[in-house]
Amino acid sequence: MGRLKKSWISSSFLLLSLSVVIxxxxxxxxxxxxxxxxxxxxxxxxKVETLxxxxxxxNTNPAFRVALDKGIFAKHGIxxxxxxxxSPAEGVNALFIKQVDVAFGADFPLLNAVAKGDYAIIxxxxxxxxxxxxxxxLFVQDDIQKAEDLKGKKLSFIxxxxxxxxxxxxxxxxxxxxxxxxxxxxxxxxxxxxxxxxGAVDGAWFYGSVxxxxxxxxxxxxxxxxxxxxxxxxxxxxxxxxxxxAKNPQGIANFLAAVDEAGxxxxxxxxxxxxxxxxxxxxxxxxxxxxxxxxxxxxGFTQAAYDSLTKQKxxxxxxxxIEKDFDLDSKLNLEPLAKALPEEVTYKK
Numbered sequence: 001m002g003r004l005k006k007s008w009i010s011s012s013f014l015l016l017s018l019s020v021v022i023x024x025x026x027x028x029x030x031x032x033x034x035x036x037x038x039x040x041x042x043x044x045x046x047k048v049e050t051l052x053x054x055x056x057x058x059n060t061n062p063a064f065r066v067a068l069d070k071g072i073f074a075k076h077g078i079x080x081x082x083x084x085x086x087s088p089a090e091g092v093n094a095l096f097i098k099q100v101d102v103a104f105g106a107d108f109p110l111l112n113a114v115a116k117g118d119y120a121i122i123x124x125x126x127x128x129x130x131x132x133x134x135x136x137x138l139f140v141q142d143d144i145q146k147a148e149d150l151k152g153k154k155l156s157f158i159x160x161x162x163x164x165x166x167x168x169x170x171x172x173x174x175x176x177x178x179x180x181x182x183x184x185x186x187x188x189x190x191x192x193x194x195x196x197x198x199g200a201v202d203g204a205w206f207y208g209s210v211x212x213x214x215x216x217x218x219x220x221x222x223x224x225x226x227x228x229x230x231x232x233x234x235x236x237x238x239x240x241x242x243x244x245x246a247k248n249p250q251g252i253a254n255f256l257a258a259v260d261e262a263g264x265x266x267x268x269x270x271x272x273x274x275x276x277x278x279x280x281x282x283x284x285x286x287x288x289x290x291x292x293x294x295x296x297x298x299x300g301f302t303q304a305a306y307d308s309l310t311k312q313k314x315x316x317x318x319x320x321x322i323e324k325d326f327d328l329d330s331k332l333n334l335e336p337l338a339k340a341l342p343e344e345v346t347y348k349k
Contacts, residue, residue: 049250051077051251052081053078053101056088056100057082058087059281062273063259064259066265067080073255078255087161088104088105088109088161089161090160091105092109093160095113095239096116102122102240104125105239106234107235107237107313110237115324115326118242119239119240119331120241120242120331121239121331121332122240122252122333122334123259123301125237126296126299130228130233131293132294133226133228133233134226135208135227135291137212137226137227138204138205139215140203141196146174150171151181152180152181153181154200155184155201155204156185156205157183158189162234163205166230166232169230170232189207189208192204193206196215213284235312238256249335250339253339256299259299260298262297263297271289273288274286300341301344306347309328313328
C-alpha cells in the first residue's frame with residue numbers, strides 16, 4: 001500500500017505539473033500574440049499616411065521631379081503623379097476639370113483660378129526676386145532696336161499668363177501702350193518661338209536658358225532686354241481646390257514640406273539635378289546648372305508675397321480680366337503651410 005500511495009502521489013504531481021506548464025504556455029502564447037499585435041498597431045500608427053496627389057508640372061521645372069526621384073515625396077507620405085503641361089497656366093486651368101489636384105504658377109493664373117471658384121493659394125514658392133527676373137528675356141526681330149520701335153508691331157503672349165501685364169508695364173515705361181501694338185496669343189513657349197522664327201510675331205518674352213540659347217543662335221533675332229530692367233517682379237505660388245485641402249489638411253502639409261525639402265536638395269546637388277533633367281526630358285545639363293541658382297524653390301508666405309498678389313489683382317480687376325473683385329485673404333489657406341513650415345509663414349491676415 002505504501003508503494004502504491006507513493007506512486008499515486010507521484011503521478012498526481014506529474015499531471016499537476018504538466019497542467020501548470022500547459023496553462024502557463026497558453027498564457028505566454030496569448031501574451032506574445034497580444035504583444036505582437038500591439039507592436040503592429042504601433043508601427044501602423046507611426047507610419048505616415050499616404051496621400052495620392054496629381055501635380056501639374058512643366059518640363060523645365062525640377063522641383064517635383066527631384067521630390068519624386070529622390071524619394072522625398074515617399075518619405076513624407078505622398079504618392080505623387082506628375083502631369084505635364086506646356087505652361088504653368090495650363091496646369092492651373094487643369095484644376096477646373098479635376099485633371100490635377102494641385103498646380104503651381106505665377107500670380108496671374110493663381111488669381112485667375114481663385115477668382116473663378118472654390119480654390120485657395122496654399123503657399124508662395126519665393127521666386128519674386130531680381131535674380132529670377134533676369135531669366136525672362138525679350139527677343140525681337142532685328143529691325144527693333146529700342147522699345148519705341150515696338151509700336152505697330154505684333155507681340156506674342158502666352159494665354160492665361162501674366163505676360164500681357166508685363167507688356168503693359170514695359171510699354172508704359174517707354175511712352176507706349178497696349179493700344180499701340182497687336183497682341184497675339186500662343187499656347188506655349190515653343191509655339192511663340194516658332195512664330196518669332198517665322199516672322200509671324202515681332203517680339204516675345206521667353207523663360208529658361210534652353211529656349212534662350214536657341215534664340216541667341218537664331219538669325220534675324222536678338223535680345224532687347226530682360227524683366228529685371230522693368231518694374232515687374234514675378235510672384236509664384238501653389239494652388240489647390242478647397243475641397244481637396246479640407247479633406248487632406250495633414251496630407252497637404254506633408255506635400256508642402258516635401259516640396260520645400262526638394263527645393264533645398266536641388267540647390268545643394270546641381271549635378272544630380274542636371275543628370276535627372278537630362279534623363280527625363282533631355283534638357284541639356286549645362287542649362288539646368290545655369291538656371292538652378294536663379295530659380296530656388298523655398299516655400300513660405302511673406303508680406304512681400306501678399307503685396308505681389310495684391311498688385312497683380314488690382315491690375316486684373318482694373319482691366320476686366322477678373323470681372324468681380326474679391327477679398328484676397330479669403331482665398332489664402334495657409335494653415336497646412338504653417339503646420340509644415342511654421343517659421344516661413346510671416347504674413348498675418
